[in-house]
Amino acid sequence: MNTEQLVLKNVTVNFNGFHALDGLDFSVDKGELRCLIGPNGAGKTTALDIICGKTKVTSGEVDFESKSITSLQEHQIARIGIGRKFQIPSVFQDLTVRENLQVAYSENTSVLSNLFKFGLSKDEEGLNELAEMVNLQEHLDVLAGHLSHGQTQWLEIALLVAQNPKLILMDEPTAGMTRQETHKTAELFLQLKSKHTLVVVEHDMGFVKEIGDVISVMHQGKILAEGTAQEIEQNAAVRDAYLGSGGITNA
Amino acid sequence: MSAVIDEKSKLVINETSKRYSNTKSQIIIYGIVCALIFIVPSFMDNAYLLNKFSTYLIMGMLAMALSLSWGYGGILNLGQAVSFGLGSYCMAMALKLRTVPIHTGAEGLPDFMVWNNVETLPLIWQPFHSLTLAVFLGIAVPVVFAMLVGWFMFKGRITGVYVAIITLAILVVVNLLIIDQQRITGGFNGITDLAQLEVFGFEFDAYSSSAYYLIAIFLTLSLFLALAITKSKTGKILQAVRDHEDRVRYFGYDVSHFQIFVFAVSAGISGLAGMLYTIVMEFASPTFLGVHLSLSIVIWCAVGGRQSLIGAMLGAIFVVGIQGSLSESETFLETWTLVMGFIFVMVVLFLPKGIAGAFESLAARIRQKN
């Protein structure tokens, strides 16, 4: 029985001779919440870039639900159910919060069918609720460029919920958030877990412990270790990898 | 990481951070402006001025079309005049054939062809015997041309300044081609001595209110069409593309389709404007596809406010209007070019969203005070 939803097989990415990914094998089961950690430059962001089509593999293979997505374009990958939150929060700055969310409700992607949609359409009914969930209900008319860093992070998370992909890739979603905000994000993720598969790249070990079942540690473009938080913290190879960056908890 | 307090979190969100897309009040304002345009002839009985004013409206239409692709879609088209010129030549060809053979005689050929020793009407001219077909082509040719160019540019993910350079280059090439193909296009002189447009026995005299109303009607229609597009979800997605093209792809939208769409609609409106221009000018010329006109459109659009359809339109009407009233005097005109350049630089530096944008932030400040 194979429940693996996402499989990366021996993926290599070569940036002008530098191997950002170096024979990466990585797989995630359907419905899982997987945390991906690793020191700076380990290749975590690059791994997510490969999955969502932002970067193409030099060699290797990426499968989603047993189909190869290695050579698909970004929008095709999105359409089969993979969503991405970026390390640098990426929202539409000159659009209001409401408009950002509307764009994210992307069940229908054609030019013509969207041409005849005015105001809130049927598939956008959950918009207000969603804004409430991320505490932006008061700011629906605010231009996204005027939000604080934490609010921007939350807006992008909300965009992903609106998009409703099967697999959500999160790159450092709590960066720049206060403790309280981070805690609230953890709750939100646990809520999402039942409906979506999540891969979360995070530095904050407190956060990782709060949400993660299985943690994968990356180092120098490949997986170094995989296991529970406890197993990872006791792993000698992981400690070595984090040497010099102040230890795993402060990474 | 969580201890890092972002600079931005100190920002206070207030009324000036907001934008209300109040569609109703927008429709009212657009309606009032269009109504004002329609009542102009009732207090202006000078045929010459009315004809001039018609041309201002057409320039307004062009700037509005550019606002759609540039202000909303982020596509800076420096070759907007290509669509305009193609439209104007389509109309000119149809109106030229209507003068044959009554005015020029010679075996059913337009006069300039006779002078160029052309013996039979070129194939490309044949469809223009039918006015309906000509009007259709006046929009379809620019639209199809824009779709082709758009397909190459946007499938190839060409963006920003490269789009500007390519569209400008295409403009120059098309312009040269038209001048070069003298036997078909009339070359430098263009196509002159046209018949008056006549539809169902009704004549649109270039120096009468009928032509003015014709233009006012199409200006209104295309303005509201463009407004509807910007208000639709497709319009929102377009603005998202303008803001952050790459991010849009990760929601599953094929960005190139949206870009090609807005580029083509903008070209269609410009083609229509070109046809109307031929009707009021009573000729078509390679200057209609000139770099000068094409760049002027960009300036009008920027001054009026490229992210406001009506701002761009009024920007063009006022700038061309002032220019038109000064053009009686040579020295003034030269000073005017300088003044225009100065205004443009000032707007780019201090009012990135043009005069319309300045009005919007003023309104937000007033809301904030109350």
Ligand SMILES: Nc1ncnc2c1ncn2[C@@H]1O[C@H](COP(=O)(O)OP(=O)(O)OP(=O)(O)O)[C@@H](O)[C@H]1O
């Ligand atoms: N486009 C690129 N061209 C060249 N090198 C790159 C490129 N993108 C990433 N790299 C390099 O690849 C390595 C892995 O980068 P990546 O961003 O994936 O690391 P990361 O694990 O996400 O690190 P961080 O924790 O700092 O976000 C780094 O050394 C980086 O400098």
Ligand SMILES: [Mg+2]
């Ligand atoms: Mg990273």
